[in-house]
Amino acid sequence: MTAKLVLKENLVFMVSHTDGDVPYHDQEGLGIYYKDTRYLSILEMKVSGETPVLLTSSCEFNFMGNIQSANPLMRIPAETPGETITLLPRTISIRRNRFIEDGLHERVGFYNYNSFPVRLVLNLRFGSDFRDMFDVRGYNRAKRGEIQEPLWDGKRLRFSYAGLDGQERYTYIVFDHTPDEIIPVTGLNSSTHEVLAQRASLPDSTSASAMPTVHPAAADAVFVLTLKPFTPLAVTYHVIPQGLGNGQNALAHSFDMGARRMKVAYESWFEEATVISTDNEVFNAFLQRSIYDLRILMEELPTGLFPVAGIPWFAVPFGRDSIITSLQTLIFDPQIAVGTLRFLAQHQGKVVNDWNEEEPGKILHEMRAGEMTLLHEMPHIPYFGAVDSTPLFLMLFAATMCWLDSDSLYRELLPNVKAALDWIDNYGDRDGDGFIEYDCHNERGVKNQGWKDSAISLLMADGSLPKQPIALVEAQGYVYAAKIGVAEVLERKGEHEWAARLRREAETLKQRFNEVFWMPEAQFFAQALDRDKKQISSITSNPAHCLWCGLVADDKVEAVVKKLTAEDMSSGWGLRTLSSNAPSFNPMSYHNGSVWPHDNSLAAAGLKRVRHNEEAISIISQIFNAAQRFTYFRLPELYCGFQQDTRYYSAPAEYPVSCSPQAWTAGAALLFLQTMLGLEVNATLRRVILRPYFPPYIDWVELKGLNIGNQPVSLRVSRRDQHRYQLEILDNERDIEVVLMSR
Known part of the structure; x- marks a missing residue:
């Protein structure tokens, strides 16, 4: 290449x-x-x-x-x-x-x-x-x-x-x-x-x-x-x-005037959001590269800022990619999430259309504007073939309300939230088994409609393709987190009965999920269920997303963490998408053994959520070390999952045609920082909670102008020793409560 x-x-x-x-x-x-x-x-x-x-x-x-x-x-x-x-x-x-x-x-x-x-x-x-x-x-x-x-x-x-x-x-x-x-x-x-x-x-x-x-x-x-x-x-x-x-x-x-004008626009991008720094200059460069790359991928639409997926092949609106990027970057600028929510709400599904897989309440997967799309040679008008964009939309809504607590945004998006919830129950779960599923209706559509969307990313134990509809493991996690998150927002707004119903549905899903997706012999969750409810037994990174979403039962957490951090999953350059023990493993494949930084950022956040701090920091450090081997510290969309060879000072191997820069890859660095801080925000209560756990190469993190309910707060968290941290408030004019807690 x-x-x-x-x-x-x-x-x-x-x-x-x-x-x-x-x-x-x-x-x-x-x-x-x-x-x-x-x-x-x-x-x-x-x-x-x-x-x-x-x-x-x-x-x-x-x-x-x-x-x-x-x-x-x-x-x-x-x-x-x-x-x-x-x-x-x-x-x-x-x-x-x-x-x-x-x-x-x-x-x-x-x-x-x-x-x-x-x-x-x-x-x-x-x-x-x-x-x-x-x-x-x-x-x-x-x-x-x-x-x-x-x-x-x-x-x-x-x-x-x-x-x-x-x-x-x-x-x-x-x-x-x-x-x-x-x-x-x-x-x-x-x-x-x-x-x-x-x-x-x-x-x-x-x-x-x-x-x-x-x-x-x-x-x-x-x-x-x-x-x-x-x-x-x-x-x-x-x-x-x-x-x-x-x-x-x-x-x-003049040429010079135009170049100067663009330079000023980039400088403003940094000034208008949270200013983030640490005592590690290399990590600062890693963060700065991510923020620059987010700027290049940001579109200024009538609905607000919107991150497109990646260059060169996916510099267009996406559902899944743009939502996850917005979730990763709340610590940097919640207005990215606001613009993403508004754009996706504006284009939410209205009718049933098998050509572009549109359904009422469904959130789009990808939108194109070229000749082939205008001629209906391709279904991207927009195209809705993704099972996860709708629950992720709800997750982003709930998270954004935690950061901003905007009554006007709540009222504006509430009809879209209701439509998305209705889609999950009525169209996402057509057979009524409690699990969200997908079934591709279009020969030119995406056959595998989760984030691992390549043709062979989902295989039965004998190597055959599974029969659709398919219930993906991580999609169940997104639905659970969506219903819990929306319920919390509704409770704050006085919708107690509706919130209680969503909580009951979420808890029922959690119970059934931990029974049906669990593989007792492997002590891990199946990648998916096929049409006949047979488990697709591959050991993958997907269940790490369920840790992030809170779907994994307490009695299964330790087994899941152990499996995720074993050598067959951990390459030394990050968590692989597929175990190296799997028959279909190939470190040079798109999804069957490669390393995706965004996947690792969600996995690290999941490990942090279940209080496995060391394991979370290990993933962060592996990806950070990999970033230092790439030009400008720019992580690509993915790279090969070869095992790190410390004897011969190996470097991560590039995947030949990955997108670079890629939005949710750029967002990974910011989510890593939030994970290290253990940052939780509740704008309704005007409270910020910190549970810091830093890697050994970072002693302090400083945030200036952190946006909580559209009010800035500035702070510094410093390590006193291995397990103790110190909080310093640098600016807090609106008296937002900042609480430092043990890990």
Whole structure:
């Protein structure tokens, strides 16, 4: 896998190689995307026919990338006609600075370190195939619209596409200085051998040979440059997708002003939320990276802030991913949860529709806006094929009310809460056995509708696929926590009878769950039940979510913890998704033995809940140690579950096509911090409870501007010795009660 440079701001994102290029023969889905369409699929730079030599590349701040290159050994024309001179390597600095703001803005800067002038030809190749994101990922598509020839009007280069949905999509390339020549490029065949099939569960993926070839439109912008000795020279261009202007606005503002404006926006992101610090600078860098990555994945919608799932393949609204991210980040900014709740409530299911698996009260799984979705080639209008997004929505509602206790938000969302509860009882549990289940109704839908949604993540003991409907172990935990959490909110609002009914339902579920899902011989919970209520007996990380939700009976906690922390589950780099003793175990798989940081964050929170502090800290430390091996301390969506080898100083192995950054991965660091603090919030009582237990490499944690009921409180928790901690209130103007308790 080639290293990638990822940039994003709001609805536009770009993925390129680290040298800044998007080659036309790319097989990794590189390009500039907007609203599920690839608006630029080719971006290649040559200098006098040569590819610059990459020295360093950075996109640490997500909206901006900096690529430093130099010339190779070159033969270039001399001032005397017909003669050439040898240009020594690394005598010309070639620097690409780029940022995203309603499109891509890039400045290519040159600096000549030779004592003589150098004449070079800069060739920038642009191209667009306007492929839908699903098309790029490898979903079968028999027919596409028409890609038009590129047009140059003397000011702008225009690529366009007449879609089958009747829409014209176009991309403008505008330059601060007119190129010396624009040359159309013909003969490029970008075949569908470029498809990814990133998830193992892609329905209806087909072989590349069976799919039609894509012929992207392309053109070269040529600049003849004379570089004076020790004098800078730059070429600036802008790539503007349809709907974001015609490029003239970009020309009206300087490149430096735009970059500065985005820098200020990032600084404001930190200032408007809880400021978090510890005495460990490396852990601070880990936290800061997570917060930066959350910023890149945040959309500013009319309903408020909303975290999309991940780049590049899932930079769209998700139910499960966005909810879990919002739960993880309450300590940082509860307004993320508010925006997520409002958006998902706005798009809550209204009718029964098997095509997109919509049902009244159900919370969406994924929403897309590309051509294939608009044409109903894909069901993501939105698509509702997830069994867990609805109870997770209720969990987030209850948790947000604990943090904010907003009467207006309560009244606003109460109808959606009632509809979601009704969905759980009436549609989620069609056979009335007390367990929530899923059954995929659409051949293009997701077959496994929990968070482990790949095709082979759920297997019977003999390796066969289970018969649907399926009752997943963690989904029962979410339902339990949802009903308990909503009941607590209702009690605070005076709805005692309704709250009591939800509590009775939750306790009945807990009793039946601990009887039916328990495997006495394995001393663990089954991964799921199939259509015939047979246990799917794989030993997985999923039951850790039930610890987090409080569903595990007291007499089973110790056995579950022992199983989760055994060597077959613990890789040294984190908790595996599947036991290494399982027949289907593969550390390089998507869900059958890999390590997912978000999964580990929920597991650590679950272990903390049942007072297994050491085990929780062990998981946190494993993931933190892994993060230090990745660029910028950025954890990917997942990585391989190979056992850590301390003899040979092994590093965690990357999974080739994981999303990075990923929202619930970024959120993991913040939930780890909340777990270490043992932080519980009750805004109704204006109370914060702390049960701290720190890893040995952290002695104090400081929170400034923690939002409790929209009122700030600032505090520091310090370790006095191994088991004793000290609380210092730094600012508490509204007299919120802060209680430090033993672990």
